[in-house]
Amino acid sequence: MxxxxxxxxxxxxxxxxxxxxxxxxxxxxxxxxLTGTKESCSVGVCGACAVLVDGEMYASCITxxxxxxGSEITTIEGIAENGNLHPIQQAFIDHGGFQCGxxxxxxxxxxxxxxxxxxxxxxxxxxxxxxxxxxxxxxxYGILNSIAAAAEKMDTAAGSGG
Amino acid sequence: xxDFEYHAPTSLDQVFELLxxxxxxxxxxxxxxxxxxxxxxxxxxxxxxxxxxxxxxxxTIEWTTGGLRIGALCTQRQIEQSILIGEDLPLLAxxxxxxxxxxxxxxxxxxxxxxxxxxxxxxxxxxxxLGASAVMTSKSSERVVAVEDLFIxxxxxxxxxxxxxxxxxxxxxxxxxxxxxxxxLPRTADDYGTVCVAAVVSKEQDGTCKxxxxxxxxAGVTPIRAKESEDALRGKPLTDENIRAAAALVxxxxxxxxxxxxxxxxxTDMAEVFARRAVEQAMALIPAGT
Numbered sequence: 207m208x209x210x211x212x213x214x215x216x217x218x219x220x221x222x223x224x225x226x227x228x229x230x231x232x233x234x235x236x237x238x239x240l241t242g243t244k245e246s247c248s249v250g251v252c253g254a255c256a257v258l259v260d261g262e263m264y265a266s267c268i269t270x271x272x273x274x275x276g277s278e279i280t281t282i283e284g285i286a287e288n289g290n291l292h293p294i295q296q297a298f299i300d301h302g303g304f305q306c307g308x309x310x311x312x313x314x315x316x317x318x319x320x321x322x323x324x325x326x327x328x329x330x331x332x333x334x335x336x337x338x339x340x341x342x343x344x345x346x347y348g349i350l351n352s353i354a355a356a357a358e359k360m361d362t363a364a365g366s367g368g
Numbered sequence: 369x370x371d372f373e374y375h376a377p378t379s380l381d382q383v384f385e386l387l388x389x390x391x392x393x394x395x396x397x398x399x400x401x402x403x404x405x406x407x408x409x410x411x412x413x414x415x416x417x418x419x420x421x422x423x424x425x426x427x428t429i430e431w432t433t434g435g436l437r438i439g440a441l442c443t444q445r446q447i448e449q450s451i452l453i454g455e456d457l458p459l460l461a462x463x464x465x466x467x468x469x470x471x472x473x474x475x476x477x478x479x480x481x482x483x484x485x486x487x488x489x490x491x492x493x494x495x496x497x498l499g500a501s502a503v504m505t506s507k508s509s510e511r512v513v514a515v516e517d518l519f520i521x522x523x524x525x526x527x528x529x530x531x532x533x534x535x536x537x538x539x540x541x542x543x544x545x546x547x548x549x550x551x552x553l554p555r556t557a558d559d560y561g562t563v564c565v566a567a568v569v570s571k572e573q574d575g576t577c578k579x580x581x582x583x584x585x586x587a588g589v590t591p592i593r594a595k596e597s598e599d600a601l602r603g604k605p606l607t608d609e610n611i612r613a614a615a616a617l618v619x620x621x622x623x624x625x626x627x628x629x630x631x632x633x634x635x636t637d638m639a640e641v642f643a644r645r646a647v648e649q650a651m652a653l654i655p656a657g658t
Binding site: 207209225226227229248249250251253256262263264265268269270272273274275316319335337338 | 369370371372373374376397400401404405407408417419421445468469470471472474475557558
């Protein structure tokens with residue numbers, strides 16, 4: 207049965223008429239056409255489908271689009287600012303934070319969520335937070351290094367890095 | 369996923385109306401982390417899904433005369449990060465921190481987890497060890513059920529037709545008590561435990577065990593309170609020998625399901641080991657001078 211769903215995705219309002227069973231990941235990819243968000247495990251375990259819902263990291267593969275009606279969604283396409291890569295994205299490039307790249311949108315979203323909550327995470331805090339984002343190329347050290355570098359850069363840019 | 373009609377009530381009264389109207393064909397959805405997967409796998413095929421996200425007033429945490437009242441829609445992450453819980457009931461904060469991943473904890477709620485009745489979950493053993501109860505609200509009445517009595521069988525709970533779990537009440541931890549939640553994770557950090565044990569222990573001045581609760585998760589079709597082990601220690605000196613003897617009794621209390629995390633025999637052995645460690649570690653956390 208169809209359902210009216212309103213979502214603000216990366217700052218743009220969308221009014222959708224979609225089946226109640228539409229998953230958020232499918233809504234983002236097929237109804238809205240933003241294919242940066244990937245679906246991999248489909249059971250909320252791997253982190254590839256991570257998006258921010260009202261600022262909180264969610265697994266879009268086990269979220270009904272109808273359930274987050276009225277929310278603001280941030281996907282990987284909404285991370286760059288004014289055409290410039292976000293410092294997290296740049297750090298993933300500079301520090302080899304990805305190999306095949308399929309987990310990367312979720313990794314970047316998770317890193318953004320982490321640094322918003324905890325701008326100066328320790329290595330253990332990064333590991334604990336990123337534990338739910340799997341990389342089958344096993345590029346975990348590159349990912350850790352990228353996030354640590356991004357944190358440092360963002361902290362300096364924020365003027366609190368001394 | 370089978371097609372269904374989605375409802376987004378904004379008040380409990382609307383929820384009760386929908387439950388009355390659609391009965392067994394309706395499922396309530398809080399965070400949806402369990403239900404959406406069950407629907408994808410067609411283990412659950414409701415004709416109506418009642419989303420609770422827009423129902424207000426069910427996501428607060430506050431001390432009341434009946435204990436700490438945790439709204440059913442509080443997310444696991446909210447509980448893990450609550451300053452109130454961190455200070456007054458550190459066992460709960462620690463237990464919720466051990467659930468799955470931050471992403472799942474952002475979505476999953478305390479109430480949704482309890483009524484899902486999955487025996488592998490982390491919060492139930494800790495809540496039972498703390499003597500928590502669940503407030504079940506229906507259109508015309510309210511009843512309070514001990515979390516211990518909420519679980520009937522595998523994925524089967526005491527929730528009655530027309531009822532919704534609205535909050536969880538957790539009493540103050542006993543004075544001079546130590547508590548711990550141990551999760552045996554031989555696979556990955558985000559997994560369910562192979563076995564889990566929550567223990568709350570308090571001591572008399574002379575060092576004997578004043579009271580104790582030992583509750584196991586992932587050790588049977590429901591969370592299991594190891595009452596014989598508790599009885600073996602209550603009023604007795606907390607010696608190494610007594611603790612070992614009490615932990616050995618856990619093997620008779622559990623009845624684990626064999627799965628990819630281990631055979632029933634292995635989990636039974638680990639239940640004893642982790643029960644002993646839980647009691648030892650909870651004891652070590654009893655504040656000095658008590």
